[in-house]
Amino acid sequence: MVQIFSGDIAHVVADPFTHGDALQIIENGAFAVDEQGTILALDKRDRVTRRYPDAVETRFDGWVLPGMIDGHIHFPQTFATAAHGTHLLDWLERSVFPAEAAYADEDFARSAAETFVDQLLRSGTTTALVFGSQFPGATRALFQVAAEKGLRIISGLTLMDQGAPDALLHTVPQAEKLSRTLIEEVEKEPKLHYALTPRFALSCTAEMMTLCGELARAYDGLYIQTHINENGEEIEATAAAFPEAANYLDVYDRFGLLGSRTVLAHNIHTCDAQLKRLGETGTAVCHCPASNFYLGSGIFSLKRHRHHGVPVLVGTDIGAGTNFGVLEELGSVYKAQQMQRLSLNAAQLLYLGTLAGAEALQMADRIGNFAVGKQADFVVIDTAEDPGLRLRLGFCHNPEDALFTQLNLVRPHHVRATAVAGRLHQPRGHGAV
């Protein structure tokens, strides 16, 4: 059975930093989707309905955008959002490690996974690169719930063998055994992917990072995620712990952890040598502005990363971040770049939340926009029940202006529906028009 989804459609078809015509808006548009969730056609609604007269149509009174892609979020910090900490290392110790230890309880972890996945879908996110729990039962529960609810995730066991309470640490042999088991389980599910997840250089010995490099080489298609250059004290401590490394990035480079399937969160306090090496290796960097503001970490330079050809995607970094969804995070992306006199337009903001994420995660053949042949992952924004915002949008001069304003003002309660591969989630039970 073919399904049709219709509404005001907006997506980017190329990189808008280099292509002025990358944004495509189709007012009163539609796309047709087959049973596998693959897009068959994208056009004005009347053309699509004429081409597929027997299709079942779901018509939305609102904007339909590609599903948002979150490049950095922590599952075991779901309930640690907006906890107090003066800066990164203090916050980790006082607020985050105790919250993460609660995931040892498998019943709690299962219900936390339900909350986490529901909240992502409710916020308009359809794909997420997630730091899993240190506890294998909890990370397995996250994969299971994501598979049941149809969310695309890339995740893995958070690995640490020093610098945290004992309950959160693994020995290197334990880490190897648990990682191999989970990798083999996850490989069976098409929408799930495994990411080796050493927390950051300070929480891993050289032996733990050597293991991550070995596992990355042993299995095809694994991702690697970790943190870098977030905070001055963290950077100084890392330099002291790895005196042989030329800089923070070089710590990971020495263990073979860079490449086109690696995502490093933050990279605020960086230098040209590190940016150059990121570009050469195709290593992606995840920009998490709300987290950077919250912890007072600093301001990320998108311009410098783009200059060196570094793939950049956006992440919420829950629980240091304060937005659960990338859709809401885009307003913080805009402000962080405004502070540096880079004024992003609607196409660039939308790109950073969607196609840029797909490209950085090597998934642009499947997701990121509504090109025919891709999977129908989308979010529907409906402002009908927000008279103030609806009135504001009435003062926009054209659809592109309206999109820009929405990308700055939209909140999770404006998300009417989310879909992954054409499977619709309508969290508040609203029917389509």
Ligand SMILES: [Zn+2]
């Ligand atoms: Zn993080």
